[in-house]
Amino acid sequence: MTTTPQTRPDKAAVKGADRTDVTPGGVGDSPSRPDGILKVTGEFSYSSDMWLDDMLWGYTLRSPHPFALIKSIDISEALATAGVFAVLTSEDVPGENFYGLEHADQPVLAKDIVRYQGEPIALVAADHPEIARRAAEKITVEFVVLAPVVDAEVAIGHKPWNPPAESVDAGVDGQVPHLHPNGNLVRHLKLRRGEQDATADVVITGEYEVGMQDQAFLGPESGLAVPDEEGGVDLYVATQWLHVDQRQVCAALGLPPEQVRLTLAGVGGAFGGREDLSMHVHGCMLALRTGKPIKMVYNRLESFFGHVHRHPAKLYYEYGAERSGKLVYARVRMYLDGGAYASSTPAVVGNAGTMGLGPYVIPHVTVDAYGTYSNNPPCGAMRGFGSVQTAFAYEAQMDKLAAELGLDPVAIRQMNALEEGAQVPTGQVIDSAAPVVELLERLKAMPLPSTESDQLDLRRMPGGVSNTTHGEGVKRGVGYAVAYKNVAFSEGFDDxxxxxxxxxxxxxxxxxxxxxxxxxxxxxxxxxxxxxxxxxxxxxxxxxxxxxxxxxxxxxxxxxxxxxxxxxxxxxxxxxxxxxxxxxxxxxxxxxxxxxxxxxxxxxxxxxxxxxxxxxxxxxxxxxxxxxxxHRPTHGLDPETGQGFAHVQFAFAAHRAVVDVDVELGLVKVVELACAQDVGKAMNPQAVVGQIQGGSAQGMGLALMEEIVIRDGKILNPSFTDYLIPTILDTPPMPIEVLEYADPNAPYGLRGVGEAPTISSGPAIMSAIRAATGLDLTRAPVRPEHITRT
Amino acid sequence: MRITTTVNSEPRDVDDVWEGESLLYMLRERMGLPGSKNACEQGECGSCTVYLDGVAVCACLVAAGQADGRDIVTVEGLTEGNDLHPVQQAFLDAGAVQCGFCTPGLVVATHDLLARTPQPGDSEIREYLAGNLCRCTGYEKILDAVKLAASRMASSPTKVAK
The missing domain is CATH 3.30.365.10 (Aldehyde oxidase/xanthine dehydrogenase, molybdopterin binding domain)
Structure with missing residues (x-):
């Protein structure tokens, strides 16, 4: 094992240069990206940049209702519009009208029913995007609007935590409607370990809620579908997995793989939001129908309806501990709202359930994790994948326990930390480094940013240049959190x-x-x-x-x-x-x-x-x-106990957040967000630091500002005006320490880097706000009124 | 309608522009210049930043018709022959490029910042670039890139002018 602590990103970036055994431009060096020059000159071809002679524009008509029956669709007026070449509905889907990553439950085009606002109903191809959009407005769809199911617990008949308005969820005759043939439960993961009736000196309970986050990749869903002369099609598209797309597109088009060829077009970020299909089948259908290349580009509003989001979660936690601070038991129920279609909900539930107690040793464990259907927007993959939501809860519990016992929040985390050789709640033994104690120790040892400034700079204050404070009412807080994430596909998947x-x-x-x-x-x-x-x-x-x-x-x-x-x-x-x-x-x-x-x-x-x-x-x-x-094989979990060797590798990162909180207005400025992460082997140190900083900023967004706000199944803020992601002014300096404890099972000893920093940054910020305000803070993102309690 | 412009120092005329099109659409779809990006098309992300008569604007918020008779410089026009502009080179060297969708807008915005303020401090950089969203980097390496470009341009001042 080697440890290579890094104090600043720029040092990490040149680390390879100090090593004599590194091939120039090889593993451990930080050579430039091969696509870098094209990207800085504007010449890189993204999926929305492609163009062909004789190309048409595709457009998608989407449901305005989160839950409704479709009685009829009249396309005649749209079809008669000058410049329109095709208008297609579910009748025109050549193959199977259902697709999906794990369950084929999502229609290519809705037929008799729509289950979420924004569900595709019809397609238009025209010679100008505006003509296509206006023609789509001329399609007449007759709906019977139904009361949407909008709460995960209600959806599966559990007693709700915050009951929604009665009228909304009552459904027909007071029964919650089944949105899919097998009911509204997508997955229930049970984890049982140790004594189920364990007791302890100190009991800490909490109810937590995490809002729906958007991946907010900047490059919109887009692609170009080009028909060939033999009834096949070439699709150039931005995606995360070409072959799983190909499988689903082939099924929908009724074509064999050799007739559906996919090429990756330039991808403007993904973060999980491109695991599911977007314009893929639609573009190909229009191309095959018209015999012309079809370009489809979502705008930002459509993008909010065009991909799955991070599952919102409700999390009920009860921990028992000794007076020393040592954890004894955990009893946890968690609900992840998968929205209208399954997408990757089963795997997200798998992660949330198995990783949801964090990197801590707890002998007696009872976890029930539920993934549900509802009429909310479909949720699936986003960076951190089930571990992000639960980290807000398990780290809040650790803070609460520390406060109850009068112990230092870092000390209580270190006292309970996983280490190599420990058993996780699934019974799996961690067989490579798990340096949780050291990560926290290194963060503690990093110098804190100064509290004094020579002169007032509004840009560094909560509220910024809105000039809401010159320091009065501002309290500083420091908080810590640790990320724990499985790497690669788990539970026996042939990965x-x-x-x-x-x-x-x-x-x-x-x-x-x-x-x-x-x-x-x-x-x-x-x-x-x-x-x-x-x-x-x-x-x-x-x-x-x-x-x-x-x-x-x-x-x-x-x-x-x-x-x-x-x-x-x-x-x-x-x-x-x-x-x-x-x-x-x-x-x-x-x-x-x-x-x-x-x-x-x-x-x-x-x-x-x-x-x-x-x-x-x-x-x-x-x-x-x-x-x-x-990678080495993993195994499924026992359905009754959740025990099994389910995960290939575990990644660990920790954050220390320093915040200034204007306690009178509830505004937060993150002053610094430091991260220490074990990456096993820094294959490209500059890229590793870039991943850690970028992931940290996304976690910060979820803690402070990012939420798709849903009311009665409808998105209230589908734009970058109303859905806020961090700007460079919101984002603080992010000093990084990179550790390299080789994993003997992994190539070069490396450990997957990308997700862990997104998991712990938000909870560390919440912890820091708790330290500044003394409040519990049970909901992310935290809003000003949660801090002012007004 | 017909639009007559100068783009990256070359006269460019375009016919059949629909009145509802933006300058961004005209550049990307009618002039073969997709370097200016379409991330939000509502003036929130800065990915389509171009110069219009020397002023940095969001091309998505300018109607194509408003560009008639005007001088436009896009990210494609910043390259000096086969050489990258120092701002472009700095973004590459500092690791400020991941997916790169924000990069063209940030390159133009940084170019504009350094023309006004050759040696900006951290707070000035953050304030000036606050209209350019990036989802990949967390901005640290963008900050590094701006400072790297500023220091290189100070030591080689002939590169400053554009």
């Missing part, structure tokens, strides 16, 4: 990635081409793929092939898994290519040599030095290998 690597001589120099279908969404996987090829093959020139379905699946760009999984696949296949090159080298040398490797474009032996250049060895030979690579 793999495919890589194709080719080595050849071109123009007299060796060149590597790496081809995977793994989606680059901004995180820098394309850079990582190049770095691994450079390190493994000793070749500087590495071309990243466009991502498409002509190579096997790369799995999902989610669950912090791509550097681990596709990185693992690229490394594995590089090894096969290297083996073949070394065989060729020995053949050309006419003897076997021990210790052969590829380095700096040459075949090298430790004892004899450089033996030949790769060009000499390869000549005209092209060495290409393709293979799949899997």
């Amino acid at each position: 793999y990635s495919t890589a194709r690597v080719r080595l050849e001589v071109s123009g007299g120099d060796p060149i590597v081409t790496v081809h995977t279908a793994a989606a680059e969404v901004g995180q820098g996987l394309v850079t990582i793929e190049q770095q691994i090829c450079r390190t493994e093959l000793g070749v500087d020139s590495v071309v990243v092939h466009p991502k498409d379905t002509s190579v096997g699946s790369g799995g999902s760009t989610s669950a912090s898994r791509q550097t681990y999984m596709t990185g693992g696949a690229v490394r594995h296949v590089c090894g096969k290519v290297r083996d073949r090159v070394l065989v060729l080298a020995e053949a050309s040398l006419g003897r076997t040599v021990s210790d052969l490797r590829l380095e700096n474009g040459s075949v090298v032996s430790r004892s004899e030095g450089v033996l030949a250049s790769i060009e000499q060895v390869l000549g005209d030979e092209v060495v290409e290998e393709t293979d799949e690579w899997r």
